[in-house]
Amino acid sequence: MTIAQHIVEKATQTGQTVTTAESCTGGMVAAAITDIAGSSAAFERGFVTYSNLAKTEMLGVSPATLEAHGAVSEEVAREMAMGARGAARANVAVAISGIAGPGGSEFKPEGRVCYGLATANGVTTQTIDHGALGRAEVRAAARDHALRLLMSGLG
Template sequence: MSAAQLLDAARAKGWRIATAESCTGGMVSAALTAVAGSSDVFECGFVTYSNAAKKAMLGVRDDTLTAHGAVSEPVAREMAAGALAASGADLAVSVTGIAGPGGSDFKPEGRVCFGIATRQGSLRTETVEFGALGRDRVRGAACDHAISLMKQALAG
């Protein structure tokens, strides 16, 4: 699924898109806005790398961060919901993970959590274990997966 195909699908539905990114650092937004004409579909992107930014910009709760850590489905859920609430978008995706190098036994390198929220009330999360592919490849795979999730949300 290409960014252009996603934008075409959103355009056909009359939907606008927002992103909330941590480990991808704006790569999803960059992929979407690299496509000419994306301004009629892409609403905004939040790059919330720190926990403080997640809380201030997206309304992620401190107790969620404390209980689950930034790399978790509960945080991905609150990021996606927060991006939707803070924007005029109809669809929001969130990405938070450990691109590497590093990680731990509990949260290994390559673990990325995603959230997908729609104005129609759908909100779901998932975790993908990309493995220790190296920082650039994990980030690229996470970006591609986020685009795929948005396309699925538009289709469903």
């Protein structure tokens, strides 16, 4: 059984819903969940907010936070997760913002991904440097990590 299948099963059994706020993964987490038959019981909507404007308009991310920390930051991931959870009226939300590549900078290298997980108990964030694996591999690693976070958020 895949992690996405576990998420759908656990959420359905416990009457919870999940949502996603994705930037560098472009909807890959939502796609993994909705690939599962019966996922509509646990997943109603997700948000692909690739641009800063989308992050502010759809998720309520503060322009001041974006200006101060940049899109690839735990601060922005926190606001993305909180905004998605509220907008979707979901129990658990995961947010992803990162540098899939190619490229990056000295301060934000390729493969750096910031995550946020919002539940009724609050929001946790983390940054993982997946490494310069190449665009597809960074995105896949981010998707898989986000799915594990969602599963952990379901209790």
